[in-house]
Amino acid sequence: MLAAVIAADWSPRPGYSLTPEEERTRMARSATNAWRNPRVEMNRIPDPECGPEDVILRVAAAGLCGSDLHFFETDAEGYMKYPGMARFPSVPGHEVSGVVMEAGSATRYLRPGDLVCLDDMVVCGRCDACRRGFPNQCESLDDVGFTMNGGCAELLRVPERNCWNVNALAERLGGREQALEAAAIIEPYTVAYNALFECAPRLKPGGYAVIFGAGPIGLAALGLLKSTGAARVLVFEHHPSRRAIAERMGADQVLALQDESPESVAELVRRHTGGAGADILVEAAGAFTHTLPIMELSMANGAQIIIIGRDGHRASLLLENFQVKKANLIGAMGNTGHGTYPNVIRMMTAGLLDPRPMITHRFELADFPAALAQARGRQGGKVLLKP
Ligand SMILES: [Zn+2]
Ligand SMILES: [Zn+2]
Structure with a gap:
């Protein structure tokens, strides 16, 4: 499949002390302290494989966000500005909508053909923060588009529990195409x-x-x-x-x-x-x-x-x-748990929120570099990539 792949050099800053886990996995807790000289290429990479609890989405739209831009903006030493967790090479894209193509053997709620939006935060559910009701503070978080391949690609593998069904939006907005565009900006x-x-x-x-x-x-x-x-x-x-x-x-x-x-x-x-x-x-x-x-x-x-x-x-x-x-x-940080996604989806379905005026630019996936240049101007509204 076609994907935008970000590469960067693993070069921990002098003085930044790596944990053994970071050393082993190169999943930096703070990307700005470990990754430099970021670049992006449009590559053909293998299609993702569906695990039992996963779904494979055909990506309909992926929004570019400030965090994505921080991967490419560097300081004087060439370190990327993004302060959070990240690992490279990887595919960006955490504001994503798509259509379920395949549902793993242990999935229960989604079926091929369903329209969904992504909740990018793959929380562990087992750490102290998760168990106390603080999923946005998860101590062993995976984040789609940051530590796992994201949606700037034709296909995306994600856990079923990180998708929300937005079939109902199609009726309100007058079609699947409109629903999937709106669904890509549910995340903000x-x-x-x-x-x-x-x-x-x-x-x-x-x-x-x-x-x-x-x-x-x-x-x-x-x-x-x-x-x-x-x-x-x-x-x-x-x-x-x-x-x-x-x-x-x-x-x-x-x-x-x-x-x-x-x-x-x-x-x-x-x-x-x-x-x-x-x-x-x-x-x-x-x-x-x-x-x-x-x-x-x-x-x-x-x-x-x-x-x-x-x-x-x-x-x-x-x-x-x-x-x-x-x-x-x-x-305030994060966006998962507490009924947040379903409530936003209900508000959009009820016509209380209309995100469409926010979308000002659309690019094909192959034009990722042009989309990035547009977004980096930070002048218009949301830039969508449409594989
Ligand atoms: Zn974002
Ligand atoms: Zn956790």
Whole structure:
């Protein structure tokens, strides 16, 4: 089958201490500390074989995400920027939809012909985190598109338990093709859903919300907040094309940030929230040193700051402000478990969420390098590969 294959050089940084497991498997816990000089080739590789508990999908669409771009963006020494677990050579692609081609002998719920979306997190179910109800913190996670071959290929082998049936979406969206495109971007919605409704302890309808960053995660948060009764959603975003998508997806106000002081942006937030400040503040920009000082000054009483974007820099906050305002700072990561996928699928099937305005570019699988170049501009919406 045809696949996009990423290769890189195994070259642990001086000073990075490898565990014996990393040494043996070359599955780096932190790719940026071990893998350098990434490159991609379109290759013919053997078709995957179906294990008893697996399904083989014919991939319909795979979305490119910021994490995929971080494989290819390198620092001065040539190390990739991706901070999480990864092993190479491997096929990227964790935002995936497809049609079941083959179902292993021990599968129970899926049959050939079913339309599915992928839950990329293959949690172990056995570690302390999994057994305590923290699947997103699994201590021995496999992740499709990171530590296992992903969906930028014609075929994909995944455990049956990592697929969700989306047959019902075809009826709502008017056909299988439309359903499979939408299903490929369920994943960013699950990331936002997990943050807003699983990690944040109490979001109430009627809140004023501010989202920093209108990439796919910020846009997904926008859709979820509007459909669950946020009174007003304000979005901050640099790129004009992303601002236009946020407008199409129902933002009440979309603004660009230049070099204003945190105080003046907070003043702007208060102006757009009847003087109250924001109840819900979503970090989806991964620019903590820039956004957190603004968020801290924009909080209403009882505000919740929800951190979804990723940024390795330390940010400073005056915690006194959190005490005075009875405010919360909430860390969110991952997207699996807790009914997150099925609830997002139900919302799309019910017409409460429509991800389609987010899709701005489609490429054939063979054009992976061009798709990557488009996505690396970080200007439009979602880039889909369609094998
Ligand atoms: Zn992603
Ligand atoms: Zn686990």
